[in-house]
Amino acid sequence: MKTILKSVFAASLLLLNSCSDDDDNAPVAPAASNFVLGVGVTDSNFNTSNFVLATDNVMSGTISLQGQGILQDGYRDYATGGNTFYSIGGLGVTDVNAYSIAADSTLQVRNNLTFPLQIDGFREVDDTGNTMVGISVPQDQTANAAILFYTVDIATNTIETTGQVPFSSVNPDVANSRIFTTGMQVSGDKLYQTFYLINRNDFNTPNTDTQYVAIYNYPEFTLDTVISDTRFGPAGAFNTRSGIFTTANGDLYTVSNSNFGFTQATKPAGILRIPAGTTSFDPNYTFNTETTANGGKIIHAISIGNGRLFAAVSSKVLEGPDGTNGFGNVYSDTNLRLAIVDLLNQTITPVSGAPEYTGNGGRSFAAFQDGNLVYSSIADDNGVVNIYRTNINTATATKGAVVEGTFVGGIAKIELN
Numbered sequence: 001m002k003t004i005l006k007s008v009f010a011a012s013l014l015l016l017n018s019c020s021d022d023d024d025n026a027p028v029a030p031a032a033s034n035f036v037l038g039v040g041v042t043d044s045n046f047n048t049s050n051f052v053l054a055t056d057n058v059m060s061g062t063i064s065l066q067g068q069g070i071l072q073d074g075y076r077d078y079a080t081g082g083n084t085f086y087s088i089g090g091l092g093v094t095d096v097n098a099y100s101i102a103a104d105s106t107l108q109v110r111n112n113l114t115f116p117l118q119i120d121g122f123r124e125v126d127d128t129g130n131t132m133v134g135i136s137v138p139q140d141q142t143a144n145a146a147i148l149f150y151t152v153d154i155a156t157n158t159i160e161t162t163g164q165v166p167f168s169s170v171n172p173d174v175a176n177s178r179i180f181t182t183g184m185q186v187s188g189d190k191l192y193q194t195f196y197l198i199n200r201n202d203f204n205t206p207n208t209d210t211q212y213v214a215i216y217n218y219p220e221f222t223l224d225t226v227i228s229d230t231r232f233g234p235a236g237a238f239n240t241r242s243g244i245f246t247t248a249n250g251d252l253y254t255v256s257n258s259n260f261g262f263t264q265a266t267k268p269a270g271i272l273r274i275p276a277g278t279t280s281f282d283p284n285y286t287f288n289t290e291t292t293a294n295g296g297k298i299i300h301a302i303s304i305g306n307g308r309l310f311a312a313v314s315s316k317v318l319e320g321p322d323g324t325n326g327f328g329n330v331y332s333d334t335n336l337r338l339a340i341v342d343l344l345n346q347t348i349t350p351v352s353g354a355p356e357y358t359g360n361g362g363r364s365f366a367a368f369q370d371g372n373l374v375y376s377s378i379a380d381d382n383g384v385v386n387i388y389r390t391n392i393n394t395a396t397a398t399k400g401a402v403v404e405g406t407f408v409g410g411i412a413k414i415e416l417n
Helices: 002-016
Strands: 035-042 048-055 075-081 084-090 095-101 107-114 121-124 131-136 146-153 158-166 177-187 190-199 211-217 222-229 244-246 252-256 270-274 297-305 308-314 336-342 347-350 368-370 373-379 385-391 396-403 407-413
Touching: 035 075, 035 084, 048 075, 048 084, 048 095, 048 107, 075 121, 075 131, 075 407, 084 407, 107 158, 121 177, 131 177, 158 222, 177 244, 177 252, 190 244, 211 252, 244 297, 297 336, 297 368, 368 407, 373 407, 385 407
Parallel strands: none
Antiparallel strands: 035 048, 035 407, 075 084, 084 095, 095 107, 121 131, 131 146, 146 158, 177 190, 190 211, 211 222, 244 252, 252 270, 297 308, 308 336, 336 347, 368 373, 373 385, 385 396
């Protein structure tokens, strides 16, 4: 019955929402709207339709797509920069749509950003609201291919600069392996990219005993070096954009989960540090997130300032492929709980008021910070999706509005222009 209801709901949305992302007649958001959500609806055949909508209330009632969701083309991930909410194409879709809320409360879209390849990472550079930086890793990843970089001016929504680095200079073993980007941060005059290796002909991950970070000169987009460390496995995970974070002083922290997206686990989960202005791991910083109190494997996270992360921490036991079970539970982000991770003091504080849950797999963490509050979403065992608001000072969560959809792929607070 649950699957049938979802299928009927998905079909009704496609009929009621005739506005596409390039429709000149964008639906009107409620007065004073400042929350923007990317919502996915998956039918019984596992086809997902993605929508962007605005609402002025995420803590009570029901957030409905009917009559107000803007249908997106293809796969979508989401990011925020300045006062703009970005709908990012993937799986062959190479455009990025920029959403803002005008003074008359209409949800406005600018859809003039198209890239040569799909975007594998897209984030604000320095929290000033001026520049986004993007990265595209080629699908073929041959010796002659190049990793592409872009900067985007947020105000004009145009590509300002581009750069490329030969793929073989980051991964010399192109004959046998490919790389997946798991995170990207700019600190000072360097751009840091976390990635992991997979077999060229399948999705097995035999190289789970080493963590890799490619370091580029920014904004020139030339390769400086590739560093590695064997204390923990690869940082980040498949499509989660959760491999690396920066703090106010420019230090960078790489987060390894040794669980989601990997076909084996040969190292514990943990966090390493790259001091600001350097191109090497700090040998004196080792944070084992599995053995610490309230610990586990950090699958999803966002930075919330003061050297802390708001995270979804898993206690899942990895069951990799054994020849009979496909990929096992490799791509299941189950047994998640919300937590506050203190990178400086190496502690994990569980969030009360939120249940253990199953996430949305390889997606960016749909969470955003507004002062001392963080908004995220959780789907219960019956598939009902609710917004949760967490007070990061008290580590307590409050259950909010129901979202009519299968999952929330992105959420942000956007002020009226």
